[in-house]
Amino acid sequence: MTVVYDRILISTEQLQQVIGEMARRVNAAYAEKEDCLALVILEGAKYFAEDLLKKIDFPLDVEFMKASSYLGTQSSGTVNLENADALPAKIAGKNVLIIDDIYDTGRTLSKLLNWVEGCGAADVKTCILLEKEIAHDVSIDIDFLGTSVEDAFVIGYGLDYNHQYRELPFIAELAAEHIQK
Ligand code: IMP
Ligand code: MG
Numbered sequence: 001m002t003v004v005y006d007r008i009l010i011s012t013e014q015l016q017q018v019i020g021e022m023a024r025r026v027n028a029a030y031a032e033k034e035d036c037l038a039l040v041i042l043e044g045a046k047y048f049a050e051d052l053l054k055k056i057d058f059p060l061d062v063e064f065m066k067a068s069s070y071l072g073t074q075s076s077g078t079v080n081l082e083n084a085d086a087l088p089a090k091i092a093g094k095n096v097l098i099i100d101d102i103y104d105t106g107r108t109l110s111k112l113l114n115w116v117e118g119c120g121a122a123d124v125k126t127c128i129l130l131e132k133e134i135a136h137d138v139s140i141d142i143d144f145l146g147t148s149v150e151d152a153f154v155i156g157y158g159l160d161y162n163h164q165y166r167e168l169p170f171i172a173e174l175a176a177e178h179i180q181k
Helices: 012-030 046-053 087-091 107-118
Strands: 005-010 036-042 061-071 074-082 095-103 123-132 144-149 171-174
Touching (some): 005 012, 005 144, 036 046, 036 087, 036 107
Parallel strands (some): 036 061
């Protein structure tokens, strides 16, 4: 693969450390709870969720749904939720943990939170690997946050640019010369 990143911002080892710490906090918070459901937001959170869920030590169902808003490196402003038809019945009455890759503008998370609450969840919490260091459009208190990342368009560990580079095992900054104008 052509090298498309300038700098590695979060290494593979750092990611594993962060995720181990997140799993400990999630396990402690849900130890006494029943009817737990992890809702993994595709495609970005796929790699993160796979590593996190292996460290979860309480019973929980796992469901996936697709949310998309990005066009290239810009948030389009509208968030589309897909594959969602069968989910409301599974979400009703559950303690839902939304697992997503990054809190950027906050529009995706805010739409998801409203949608999950509208499905009649007993409780909704958010578990997000990265928070971009920007003034978010929508401010959200993340319940379980991995770490912050500087204001750059990042790729790797599930995060893509035009559907590519998700498989990089670390988080890196997409090099400016690879951004299509
Ligand atoms: P938000 O709605 O702006 O908070 O963006 C949320 C979604 O956009 C995330 O779940 C990601 O899938 C995607 N996204 C936001 N920032 C980046 C980035 O820097 N690289 C790749 N994807 C991103
Ligand atoms: Mg996403």
